[in-house]
Amino acid sequence: MIIMLIKVLLTIIFLAVMIGVGLYTRKQASSVDGFVLGGRSVGPWLTAFAFGTSYFSAVVFVGYAGQFGWKYGLSSAWIGIGNAVIGSLLAWIILGRRTKLMTQHIESRTMPDFFGTRFQSQGLRVAASIIAFVFLIPYTAGVYSGISRLFEMGFEIPYEYCVVIMSILTAVYVILGGYKATAMNDFIQGIIMLFGIVAVIWAVLANNGGLTTAVERLAEIPADDTGATGVFASWFGPDPWGLLGVVILTSLGTMGLPQMVGKFYSITDESAIKRGTVISTVFAFIVAGGCYFLGGFGRLYDPVIGANGKIAFDSIVPAMLITLPDVLIALVVLLVLSASMSTLASLVLTSSSTMTLDLIYRDKKSLPGEVEEGTIDDIVAEKVERRKVVVMRVLIMFFIAISLLIALNPPTFIAQLMGISWGALAGAFLAPFMLGLYWKRVTTASVWACFVWGVGLTVINMLLGNPINPINCGAIAMIGGFPIVLIVSTMTPHMSKKDVDQIFECYK
Numbered sequence: 001m002i003i004m005l006i007k008v009l010l011t012i013i014f015l016a017v018m019i020g021v022g023l024y025t026r027k028q029a030s031s032v033d034g035f036v037l038g039g040r041s042v043g044p045w046l047t048a049f050a051f052g053t054s055y056f057s058a059v060v061f062v063g064y065a066g067q068f069g070w071k072y073g074l075s076s077a078w079i080g081i082g083n084a085v086i087g088s089l090l091a092w093i094i095l096g097r098r099t100k101l102m103t104q105h106i107e108s109r110t111m112p113d114f115f116g117t118r119f120q121s122q123g124l125r126v127a128a129s130i131i132a133f134v135f136l137i138p139y140t141a142g143v144y145s146g147i148s149r150l151f152e153m154g155f156e157i158p159y160e161y162c163v164v165i166m167s168i169l170t171a172v173y174v175i176l177g178g179y180k181a182t183a184m185n186d187f188i189q190g191i192i193m194l195f196g197i198v199a200v201i202w203a204v205l206a207n208n209g210g211l212t213t214a215v216e217r218l219a220e221i222p223a224d225d226t227g228a229t230g231v232f233a234s235w236f237g238p239d240p241w242g243l244l245g246v247v248i249l250t251s252l253g254t255m256g257l258p259q260m261v262g263k264f265y266s267i268t269d270e271s272a273i274k275r276g277t278v279i280s281t282v283f284a285f286i287v288a289g290g291c292y293f294l295g296g297f298g299r300l301y302d303p304v305i306g307a308n309g310k311i312a313f314d315s316i317v318p319a320m321l322i323t324l325p326d327v328l329i330a331l332v333v334l335l336v337l338s339a340s341m342s343t344l345a346s347l348v349l350t351s352s353s354t355m356t357l358d359l360i361y362r363d364k365k366s367l368p369g370e371v372e373e374g375t376i377d378d379i380v381a382e383k384v385e386r387r388k389v390v391v392m393r394v395l396i397m398f399f400i401a402i403s404l405l406i407a408l409n410p411p412t413f414i415a416q417l418m419g420i421s422w423g424a425l426a427g428a429f430l431a432p433f434m435l436g437l438y439w440k441r442v443t444t445a446s447v448w449a450c451f452v453w454g455v456g457l458t459v460i461n462m463l464l465g466n467p468i469n470p471i472n473c474g475a476i477a478m479i480g481g482f483p484i485v486l487i488v489s490t491m492t493p494h495m496s497k498k499d500v501d502q503i504f505e506c507y508k
Contacts, residue, residue: 019173036178043268073218124448419474
C-alpha cells in the first residue's frame with residue numbers, strides 16, 4: 001500500500017510539473033512562430049533533449065526493445081548504436097546547419113511549407129501536409145499503446161483508462177505552451193530517462209546474477225530455427241541482414257520525419273547546433289543503446305503468449321520489469337512516461353501546425369529578395385495569427401482523438417505501427433528534403449515521384465498483407481528515394497536558376 005502511494009505521488013508530481021511548464025510558457029505561445037517554433041530561439045540543451053526525447057519513446061522502450069531484443073539477442077544493441085551515430089550525430093551534421101539557415105531564409109515553419117517554397121509548388125505543400133497528418137497517426141497510436149502497457153503493469157490500471165489519461169494530459173500542456181513547453185518538458189523528461197535506463201539495466205542484470213552470468217545464460221538458449229546455441233549472445237545475432245534493415249529504418253528515418261527535422265528550425269544559431277550535436281549524440285548512446293541492450297536479455301524470461309497463441313512482443317519488456325522492486329517499477333513508469341509524453345507532444349504539435357499552416361491557411365509567400373504585393377494591416381495580421389493558433393489547438397485535440405481510437409484497438413504490434421509510419425513519411429520526404437538542402441538541380445517532378453514512391457510502396461505492401469516486413473519495407477522506401485530523385489531530376493525541367501540562387505544565398 002505504501003509503495004503504491006509512493007508511485008502515485010511521484011507520478012502526480014511529475015504530471016503537475018509538466019502542466020506547470022505549460023502554464024509558465026503559455027504567453028510565448030500566442031503567435032504562430034512562438035507556438036510552433038518557440039520563436040526560433042531555443043538553446044542547444046533544450047533542442048538536443050527535445051530531439052532525443054522525441055526520437056525515443058515507449059515505441060522503442062517497449063515495442064522495439066522487446067521485439068528485436070527477442071529476435072536478435074544482444075546484437076540488437078547495434079540498433080541503439082546506429083540510432084546514435086546515424087540518427088543523431090549524422091542527422092545533426094548533415095541537416096542541422098543547412099536546415100536552420102534555409103528554413104529561416106525562406107521563412108518556412110513546417111516541412112510541407114519547405115517543399116512548397118523551396119520547389120515553388122503549392123501542390124507539393126498540400127500533398128506533404130496530408131501525408132504527414134495521415135501517417136503520423138499510427139506512430140502516435142503505437143506510442144499510446146506502449147506507454148499504457150507499462151502503466152497497466154505498474155499501477156494495475158486497465159489499459160483503456162491509461163490511454164485516455166495520457167491523451168488528456170498530453171493535450172493539456174501542448175495546448176497551453178506550444179513548442180517552448182514541449183522543449184522545456186523534454187529536458188526534464190530527458191534527465192529522468194538518462195537516470196532511469198541506467199538504474200533499470202543495473203537492476204535487471206543484478207537479478208540475473210550479473211553481466212557475465214546473464215550473457216552465459218543467454219548463450220545457452222538455442223536459436224528458433226536451427227537449434228544452434230550462442231547466437232543470441234553473438235556480435236551480429238541470428239539474422240544480420242534483418243538487423244541491418246532495422247538499423248536503417250530507425251536511424252536513417254529521423255532525417256525525413258517532420259517532427260524530428262522541425263527541431264532544427266527552432267534552434268538559436270550555428271554555435272548552438274555544434275553543442276547540440278554532441279549533447280544529442282551522447283543522449284542517444286545512453287538511452288537507445290541502453291534500451292536495446294536491455295531488450296537483448298528478454299529470452300531469460302518466460303514469454304507472454306497472446307490470445308492468438310503467439311508471443312506478445314509488446315509484453316516482453318513489461319514481463320522483465322515486473323520482477324524488479326516496486327521502487328524501480330515506479331522509476332520505470334516515470335521513465336516511459338517521460339519518453340512517451342515528449343514524443344506525443346512533438347507528434348501532435350507537428351500534425352496540428354502542418355494542417356493549419358499548409359492546408360487551412362496557405363499564405364502565398366514570395367521568394368527571398370522579391371517584393372510582396374500589398375500589405376496587411378498590423379491589427380488584422382495579429383488577429384489572423386491568433387486565429388491560426390486557436391485552429392492549431394483545436395486540431396491537436398482532433399489528432400489526439402483519432403490516435404486514441406486506434407490505440408484502443410491497435411491493429412498490429414507497436415513495432416509494425418512505427419514501421420508503417422516511418423516508412424511512408426521518411427520514404428516520401430527524406431531524399432527530396434536532404435538533397436533539396438544541398439543540390440540546386442532537384443526538380444519539382446522528382447519530389448512528386450518520391451512522394452508517390454514512399455507512400456505507394458508502404459500502402460501497397462500493407463494492402464497486400466505485408467509480404468515485405470513493414471520494417472524492411474520502410475528501409476527500402478527510404479533508400480530507394482535517393483536514386484528516384486536523382487534520376488527524375490536529370491530527366492525533368494529544372495527550376496529557374498535565378499530563383500534557386502536566391503534560395504541558396506543563405507549559405508554564402
